[in-house]
Amino acid sequence: MECRVLSEKPRRASVNDTVKMSLLCEVDGSCPLCRRDLVVKKNKKNVRVFDVAHIYPLNATDHELAILKGEVRLSNDIDCEENFIALCKECHKIYDTKKTVQEYRQLVEIKKEINKIKELSKLWDRQTLHKDILIVAEKIGSMDERSLDNTKLSYDALKVSDKKDDTFGILNEIKVIQFILIFFVPIKEALKDLEKQEKAKSTFICSQVKSYYAVLLMQDFRQDQIFEKMTEWFMTNTGIDDRSKSEVLVSYFIQNCEIFSEC
Incomplete structure (x- = not known):
């Protein structure tokens, strides 16, 4: 029984390149927490230096379940783009290991603004203005x-x-x-x-x-x-x-x- 528990691994999200690029564009290529560039030049090539973070944790610990109890969730499906955000690797590590309610709320508000802009873009296409x-x-x-x-x-x-x-x-x-x-x-x-x-x-x-x-x-x-x-x-x-x-x-x-x- 003990061996089976040790062999279990946390479920990880499978995020394709299209979604990653969409998330990168959402934050204008900068980490929304520290403003570091999420794409850098290395050997004359553009290299992505960001992670896709779950705003509400995918494999929530007991501590996370406790501190986030009653908090707003951006989607019922935790493993979806509405709950993803692009963060630099350092901010992602800190957020995943030392998560606080304040940081969670900050990312929720950032993503809400992003979602508003995306929804506006869809509506924008249907809103015209007379050429004259x-x-x-x-x-x-x-x-x-x-x-x-x-x-x-x-x-x-x-x-x-x-x-x-x-x-x-x-x-x-x-x-x-x-x-x-x-x-x-x-x-x-x-x-x-x-x-x-x-x-x-x-x-x-x-x-x-x-x-x-x-x-x-x-x-x-x-x-x-x-x-x-x-x-x-x-x-x-x-x-x-x-x-x-x-x-x-x-x-x-x-x-x-x-x-x-x-x-």
Whole structure:
């Protein structure tokens, strides 16, 4: 009986190269705990120097079962990609041998954020933006200082402070306020011009923006993250390669009640 116990080995996960590369991309090639590179150059070749770690342990010890009792699990199937994360070998060893509830919760939160981004990517493919928003973006870039001075919005019209929360950040708030003051009127006029070409075109664009904002909100992103994702979304869907133009457009839709508002 004793010999049989000694011969038993802990069950180990079988992870193929596709899953490993997916996990590596999830963490942008860096260990999420210590930020070490997970791929290094050796003899002019790229070498993977990471392990696939189980967030909730595959072969939990009595100690691990006790400290993780009642803790959130990312999946009912412990041996699946939802419960995997790429860690450098040193962090993996420490995590496996000296696991704490705090470290477990940290990895759970990291993986939750990763899963949110992955889910967003799937939804992103189904969320489009009317190509004519590019016309509006081009108008922003073509305006000179004199024309901008003549179209500035008054401070009395600003409501950004009523819409933002503590997650938006003071730097984002300052940037958005400045963009709104300078560009709100020109963008509004450009959207009106689109409306003259085709009825309800600007309304359709606004509804698309609000729809994508709702997708981000359902994924429980913070306001600073929403601003970032909306900016990337505009750039991807319109071909705008100037990030500041995209941020100007997002700022307009914050002021115009498509995002960050119930109006």
